[in-house]
Amino acid sequence: MNTEKLSAHPMAIRGVIPQGSRAPHRPATAPPSAAPRRAHELRLMWRNTRMVVLSVLTAALYAAVLVPFKVVPLIPGVTELRPGNAIPVVCSFLFGPAAAWGSAIGNMIGDFFGGVGPGDVFGFFANLAYGYIPYKVWTIVAAPDQSPVALTPGTLARYVLAALAASMLCADLVGWGDNLLALRPFWVLGNIIIMNNMVAAIVLAPLLLAAIYPRVRRAHLLFTDLMPEIEASARPRRLVGFAMLLGGEVTAWLAGNLVSAGYWRPALVPAAFNVAPYTRAVALTVSPAIVIAIIGMLLL
Numbered sequence: 001m002n003t004e005k006l007s008a009h010p011m012a013i014r015g016v017i018p019q020g021s022r023a024p025h026r027p028a029t030a031p032p033s034a035a036p037r038r039a040h041e042l043r044l045m046w047r048n049t050r051m052v053v054l055s056v057l058t059a060a061l062y063a064a065v066l067v068p069f070k071v072v073p074l075i076p077g078v079t080e081l082r083p084g085n086a087i088p089v090v091c092s093f094l095f096g097p098a099a100a101w102g103s104a105i106g107n108m109i110g111d112f113f114g115g116v117g118p119g120d121v122f123g124f125f126a127n128l129a130y131g132y133i134p135y136k137v138w139t140i141v142a143a144p145d146q147s148p149v150a151l152t153p154g155t156l157a158r159y160v161l162a163a164l165a166a167s168m169l170c171a172d173l174v175g176w177g178d179n180l181l182a183l184r185p186f187w188v189l190g191n192i193i194i195m196n197n198m199v200a201a202i203v204l205a206p207l208l209l210a211a212i213y214p215r216v217r218r219a220h221l222l223f224t225d226l227m228p229e230i231e232a233s234a235r236p237r238r239l240v241g242f243a244m245l246l247g248g249e250v251t252a253w254l255a256g257n258l259v260s261a262g263y264w265r266p267a268l269v270p271a272a273f274n275v276a277p278y279t280r281a282v283a284l285t286v287s288p289a290i291v292i293a294i295i296g297m298l299l300l
Contacts (some may be wrong), residue, residue, distance in 0.1 A: 029076070040298070041230050042132070045097040051227050055097045058102025059109065062087045066110035084110075085200035088131035090208045093148050094216050096223030096230075098136050100133055103131030122177025126170040129297060130197065133166035133245070134221075134300035139232065140242050147217075149210045160202065165245060167197035169293055172252040176290055179260065179282045186256035186282050189266025194253075233299070248293030255285045 045051040065084030072081040087106070091099035107127040111120045138148060141158045148159055166225070175190035216222055222232070258264035259282050265274040266285055273280040 005236035005282035021215065026258065041097045041227070042100060043136055044230070045101070048227055051095070051098045051293050052221065054223075054226075055098040055102040055105070058087065058091045058099050059106035059145055060096060061091075062103055062106025063109035064252075066106065067113045070110070070114045082196045083200055083204055085197050086208060088165065089201045089205040090132050090212065092131050092134040092166075092211060093213060094222060096227070097132065098223060099134035099135070100128050105127035117183075119174070119178045119183055122174050124172035126177075126193075129173065129294075130166045130170040133169060133297060133300070134162045134254065135295075137165050137242065137245075139164040140238050140300065147213065149206070149213050159206070163198065163201035165168055165249070165283065167194050167201060169245070169249045169297065170197060172249050172256065172286070172290060172293065175256055176252065176282070176286050179279055179286070181255070182277075185279075190253055190256050190260075202282035212227075238300055241296045244296025244299065245290050247294075248289045248291070249298055252286045252293060255289060256282055259285050260287070 045055070047187045062084055066082060066247060069081050088103035095102070102181060104124045108120065109126050111123060119287060138158065141161060142148070142155070146155070148155065171190050171193035174193055175184075175186040175188070178184045178189055179186045233241075244256065255264070259266065260278050262276060262278065266281065267285050269281045273284065
């Protein structure tokens with residue numbers, strides 16, 4: 001050790017910088033930033049390769065079952081018998097957000113085989129909601145890690161509620177969209193789509209879930225296994241979202257049916273709008289409820 005340099009500045013040994021000496025450079029530290037905003041799972045899943053693959057699988061399976069039944073129309077050029085509507089519900093419980101995107105894309109592919117129109121844009125987002133809502137509602141009404149295939153009255157009631165919540169918003173979005181475009185009255189699609197969805201969800205989907213869900217769970221291929229980074233929102237927020245979803249979609253369905261069929265003429269709607277086919281009256285009365293339901297869905 002060089003004692004001459006140490007003795008030249010004895011105060012430096014004690015950590016005191018001698019007068020006239022330059023202080024050592026210390027890099028400035030940035031102030032602590034706020035915690036990064038948590039991405040919504042519908043966007044977060046695209047960063048996970050396996051979830052993207054499951055989304056493609058859901059879309060392909062959904063389209064493959066939809067297309068053959070295009071020859072059994074319920075309303076020609078509009079909708080048909082759709083046993084394939086069981087696929088989004090089943091895949092929702094298995095693959096979560098991947099099923100939502102897969103349902104939307106699969107329905108769009110199916111529409112290509114039945115005639116494409118502007119109303120298909122609303123069909124895309126309606127099927128996104130149809131594949132998204134079942135598993136989100138299930139996490140609210142069911143106990144943690146509760147299986148949707150347990151044969152108990154409580155499980156069946158919760159399952160029907162989740163399927164009905166998804167089916168109703170899907171019907172609302174398509175009926176509202178076609179009404180905005182003046183293609184068809186709300187009451188036509190608003191009721192047929194709920195019937196189509198619920199028949200598939202109650203009759204076919206439980207059978208498929210009973211056969212597939214236990215195997216997928218044992219293989220650790222549920223979306224909760226593939227995306228452990230998904231964090232549930234605070235329960236109060238999810239309950240508020242659930243209430244907004246149910247209140248908005250039920251209000252939209254009731255108002256859309258009553259106004260479009262001419263049974264109710266809201267006093268707040270201008271008299272010029274309360275005339276057949278009630279397109280503008282439906283738009284004014286249903287749109288606020290649709291917005292509430294969508295916000296509620298995103299808060300789940």
